[in-house]
Amino acid sequence: MKRISAKGIKSSRMSLVDILGESVSGMMTRPGRAALTSLGTVIGVTVFVATLGLASTAAGQISSRFDAMAATEVTVTDQTSLPDLPLGVIPGFGDDPELAASKINGLSASGIYFTPDITTSEDNSVQGSLWPPGPPNAEKNSVSVDVMAVTPGFFTAVHAELQQGREFDIFHQTREEPVAVLGRATAQRLGLGTVEQQPTVFIENQPFSVIGIVDDVERVPMALTSVLIPDTTANRIWGAPGPGEGQVSLVVDTEIGAAQQVGAEIATAIRPDYPGVLQVQMPPDPRTLRDGINNDMTGLFMALAVVCLFVGAVGIANTTLVSVIERVPEIGLRRALGARKFHIAAQFLIESAGLGFIGGMVGATLGASTVIGVSLAQTWGPLLDPRTIISAPLVGAGIGLLAGAYPSWRAARTEPAQALRS
Amino acid sequence: MTYIINMQGVGRTFPGSVPVHALKDVNFMVSSGEYVTVVGPSGSGKSTFLNLIGLLDTPSVGTYLIDGIDPSTMGEKQRSALRGTRIGFVFQSFHLIGHQSAIANTQLGMVYNGVPRKQRITRARDSLARVGLSHREEAVAQTLSGGERQRVAIARALAGRPSLLLCDEPTGNLDSNNANSILALLDELHADDITLIVVTHDSEVAARGQRIVTVKDGHLSEKSQ
Ligand SMILES: Nc1ncnc2c1ncn2[C@@H]1O[C@H](COP(=O)(O)OP(=O)(O)O)[C@@H](O)[C@H]1O
Ligand SMILES: [Mg+2]
Numbered sequence: 013m014k015r016i017s018a019k020g021i022k023s024s025r026m027s028l029v030d031i032l033g034e035s036v037s038g039m040m041t042r043p044g045r046a047a048l049t050s051l052g053t054v055i056g057v058t059v060f061v062a063t064l065g066l067a068s069t070a071a072g073q074i075s076s077r078f079d080a081m082a083a084t085e086v087t088v089t090d091q092t093s094l095p096d097l098p099l100g101v102i103p104g105f106g107d108d109p110e111l112a113a114s115k116i117n118g119l120s121a122s123g124i125y126f127t128p129d130i131t132t133s134e135d136n137s138v139q140g141s142l143w144p145p146g147p148p149n150a151e152k153n154s155v156s157v158d159v160m161a162v163t164p165g166f167f168t169a170v171h172a173e174l175q176q177g178r179e180f181d182i183f184h185q186t187r188e189e190p191v192a193v194l195g196r197a198t199a200q201r202l203g204l205g206t207v208e209q210q211p212t213v214f215i216e217n218q219p220f221s222v223i224g225i226v227d228d229v230e231r232v233p234m235a236l237t238s239v240l241i242p243d244t245t246a247n248r249i250w251g252a253p254g255p256g257e258g259q260v261s262l263v264v265d266t267e268i269g270a271a272q273q274v275g276a277e278i279a280t281a282i283r284p285d286y287p288g289v290l291q292v293q294m295p296p297d298p299r300t301l302r303d304g305i306n307n308d309m310t311g312l313f314m315a316l317a318v319v320c321l322f323v324g325a326v327g328i329a330n331t332t333l334v335s336v337i338e339r340v341p342e343i344g345l346r347r348a349l350g351a352r353k354f355h356i357a358a359q360f361l362i363e364s365a366g367l368g369f370i371g372g373m374v375g376a377t378l379g380a381s382t383v384i385g386v387s388l389a390q391t392w393g394p395l396l397d398p399r400t401i402i403s404a405p406l407v408g409a410g411i412g413l414l415a416g417a418y419p420s421w422r423a424a425r426t427e428p429a430q431a432l433r434s
Numbered sequence: 435m436t437y438i439i440n441m442q443g444v445g446r447t448f449p450g451s452v453p454v455h456a457l458k459d460v461n462f463m464v465s466s467g468e469y470v471t472v473v474g475p476s477g478s479g480k481s482t483f484l485n486l487i488g489l490l491d492t493p494s495v496g497t498y499l500i501d502g503i504d505p506s507t508m509g510e511k512q513r514s515a516l517r518g519t520r521i522g523f524v525f526q527s528f529h530l531i532g533h534q535s536a537i538a539n540t541q542l543g544m545v546y547n548g549v550p551r552k553q554r555i556t557r558a559r560d561s562l563a564r565v566g567l568s569h570r571e572e573a574v575a576q577t578l579s580g581g582e583r584q585r586v587a588i589a590r591a592l593a594g595r596p597s598l599l600l601c602d603e604p605t606g607n608l609d610s611n612n613a614n615s616i617l618a619l620l621d622e623l624h625a626d627d628i629t630l631i632v633v634t635h636d637s638e639v640a641a642r643g644q645r646i647v648t649v650k651d652g653h654l655s656e657k658s659q
Contacts, residue, residue: 026545026546026547026548027548030545033545034545037534041533341527341529342529342531344490344529345525345529345542346542346546347490347514347517348488348490348517348523349517349518349523349542349543349546349590349594350514350515350517350518350519350543350546350547350594351514351518351546352510352511352514352546353510355546427491428485428490428491429481429482429485429490429491432485432490432525432529433481
């Protein structure tokens, strides 16, 4: 008896395309069952994508609002209640806070504003009259408005837009000129249509020439309902506000995203000797807000998504196992025709991964649609990381692979002789 | 010359609380091109015998050489390849994939043996023509009659170009007309020098073989001619 070695025999081989073909044909046998099997994965991935998408959309909404305007704003006020102020330390802003502040990196403009201490009247009333003919007519044109003493830098710092005329500048300020810029609302109430002829308004019988009307500001909206006069002029007529009385504020405009840093440095820049006499207000860090949203809402929904994905995995595992048991004779036949255990395992693994992949694709579509739908309803800009959408089918396929591991192993272990006995 | 099948002292015992000795001390040799029928009552061990020959099962004792090669020295990969390329199977219950077409069923074995797609289709066509089913290529398997199904199963076996065709009760589920035409087809294959081993419990079918082997209670016997 002659023995020949096994060397001459080629090993059983099959291309990946063919394995894929067998798997797809297996899935297509029962499309209804395949759809139901994927349902758990579909729901899980939908919740997953929608949660991430809505969280990033909401966060984007918050940051776009803050990043645009508020995140460029810092307000500094002198502190009123300072019980433990050491002897010799004078509260307040000091001599030239605007100059001191201007040295901070990221600061664009700053301006002082305060309400002058007009004590002679009960209601700070402003009498407006057209000039000529002249003297104020208290009965006719008197309205009660706020008076704000501001430095020229204030106009830049609040992004004031002029409707007419001009703002007062450093020359008006140094010469303590009796000039005024009206807020839009004040001008309307006084019936002032034009400043071409420099009409005069009277504040407690003090005449001021109106040189401009402010149409809009982006912060300190009180300016629109006030009469704005140079700080030096107010100090000359009514006296400067006392330091430490909490009346004087410095409004600061920073470069985009620099508010946090400017806010951290500004008190020391203005009062290096004792920064504590100044109170700094800045917007909340947008990142904190975003993180807050991510933590609370997202955490809950992600937990839900994980539960759904787990249920989806169990569903796929169950269906694949049933399918393996149903197809035992077919597995035996395939083995008889030359299939290796590996081919059988791969076929069922690809089937279950395919179910997960399709579930992931459908889920990604539904999730993205949810994000877009909610965004449209809220008039938000939908924001969804493309990586989330791309990874969703892969997550689904991964779940399918895990779920298919045990059934595929069972299929590969099937004894062909036994399987063919039916 | 080398026997295509050479069994010496082969036995197969199925373990269990009461072990079943399905085959005992089998000595069996087949030369290339022979037509052997295996006959015996139900439960006598015929299918077990055929599964051992076809490498679907392994002997508990004894040596088995196929084409002079000892399959127990091979890995699973090579045993699968040997099944796919040298051995064809035909079963009593056809074992077609019901929702697939006749031609897709015919190609199934070649898929596992790395036959390129184009060649697969030509070979499947040729095989279907060989069993007289050219006109039914695209028919879905479960719409075919029993006789047609067994023809597709034979075509599937032939498409792998086996040198050895193993048939386990190939006419067991067929009426006599269909059975006769399947047997006529097997005669043709024998004339084409394919080695045939046909298991049956029907002595009429068994009579068509060159050699008739009887299995009884796991023992093999052959009347010498
Ligand atoms: N996997 C198995 N486990 C246990 N017993 C088996 C197994 N396969 C077959 N048998 C037993 O072996 C004997 C022979 O079976 P089989 O070869 O199928 O007979 P036949 O094909 O002649 O009808 C029977 O008693 C059968 O019950
Ligand atoms: Mg049998």
